[in-house]
Amino acid sequence: MKKNIHPKNYRKVVFKDINNDKFFISRSTVNTKNTIKIKGINYPLYKMEISSYSHPFFTGEKKFIVKTGPAEKFKKKYEKYKKLN
Template sequence: MKKKIHPENYRPVVFKDINNEKILICRSTVKTKETIKIKGVVYPLYKMEISSYSHPFFTGEKRFVGKTGPAEKFRKKYEKYNKNKKSK
């Protein structure tokens, strides 16, 4: 490996899925502001909104997504402009 191109601050970090409170400890250089104590050891804490513990692809869980997706929201937003053009 080439020298002096890799970060020097690898350390154990706790990654916590905020949806189901599952944790994963692995080495990382991610910057964190919070810490957590696990079995008497203090680790930096990084909170994630989604991980393999909660992602529908990995869990097999089907989630209902509302009818209004990005395309529908766009259509509703600019619907009034189309009405103005048709009336002229």
């Protein structure tokens, strides 16, 4: 194995799922701007849009909520004209 290729700044980081406010603590080198206090200890905070707590594969839910993209907005906007024909 090559020496001195792995980062040296591993630390405990809180990964928080913004969809349901669940979190877990893991060691990481991810850059963060926010911090969170858990049990009196300040940790760097990384906010995730999806994790195993909210992903349909792990939750068993069929519905998957995604931010509306341009195609969905277009379809919704012109859906009323389709009904007239």
